[in-house]
Amino acid sequence: MTAEPLIRFRGVGKTYPKTDLPVLEDINLEVQEGSLVAIIGPSGCGKSTLLNLLAGLTEVTSGSIELARADLTSAYVFQGPRLLPWRKVQANVEFSLEQIGIGAAERRERARAALELVHLEEHGDKYPHQLSGGMQQRVALARGLALEPTLLLMDEPFGALDALTRGYLQEELLQIVRRNATTTMLVTHDIDEALLLADQVVVMSSRPARIRAVFDVPFGRERDFDQTIADPAFVPLRHEIRSLLRPELAASDSTIGAQIASAEDSS
Ligand SMILES: Nc1ncnc2c1ncn2[C@@H]1O[C@H](COP(=O)(O)OP(=O)(O)OP(=O)(O)O)[C@@H](O)[C@H]1O
C-alpha cells in the first residue's frame, strides 16, 4: 500500500504530568485508510495511551498525530465496558447516537441492529448490572458499532469473552469493518487475534514504549479463520511475534506473560 496514510504518528512521545518516566517514545506509524491495525505489547506499556492520544482524550508531549481527512467520525470501544448504570442496555447503545444528533426512530433502529450483531437483542430492556461482564462488553461493542464510524478504536474488546463468543464476534467484526471500509485500530494481548484480524500487527516494547516491529499480515483481506490458522505462514509469524514480546515480559508486571506462556503450552 503506497497511498497517503489516513493517520500518521510522527515521533510521538507522551509523558503524563507529574511523572518522570515517559510512557511512549518516538512512535512513528502510518495507518492506511480502511485497514485494520492491531497493537500488541506488554501490560502497562502504553497501548491505551496510544488510542487515547488518537481519540484526543490526552495530548502528545512531543511529535504529532496527523489525520489526512478532517471528516473522520470515530468510535472508541474502551478497555472495560463503561456503560451508564442507570440506563437500560438499549438506551446505553442509543446514547452515543444521541450525542451525534440522530433522531429517535433511527436511534432505536440502529441500536436494535447493533444489539442483534452482538446477539443481545433479547436484553435491551435490562440494566447493565443484570448482565455478565462479557455481555456488558458486548453492549459496549454494540455502542461503538451503532455509530458506524469511519475510524474505530478498540481496546481489548474481546478480552472478557468466552472463546466461542470471541470467535463469533471476531468474524462479525471483520465483516463489518471490511463492508464499511472502517479504519480500525485494535489493541489486543492475543497474538492469534492480531493475526486473524489485522492487516498489520504493531509490536510495542515495555515502557517507555517504542515500536519494536510492524508486521504485514499476508492472509488477504477477506479471511476464513480456519483457513488462516491453517496457512503455512501463520505459525512462523506467531512465533516471531512471540519471541519479540518475550524479552519485554520480564520488564513488565504483566499478565500477558502468563497468557503467552499458556498459549504456547497449548500450541
Ligand atoms: N492519567 C495517567 N497519569 C499518569 N500515568 C498514567 C495515566 N494513564 C496511564 N498511566 C501510566 O502509563 C502507563 C501506560 O498505561 P496504559 O494504560 O496506556 O498501558 P496499556 O498498555 O494500555 O496497559 P494494559 O495492557 O494493562 O491495558 C502505565 O504505567 C500507567 O500507569
Ligand SMILES: [Mg+2]
Ligand atoms: Mg490498556
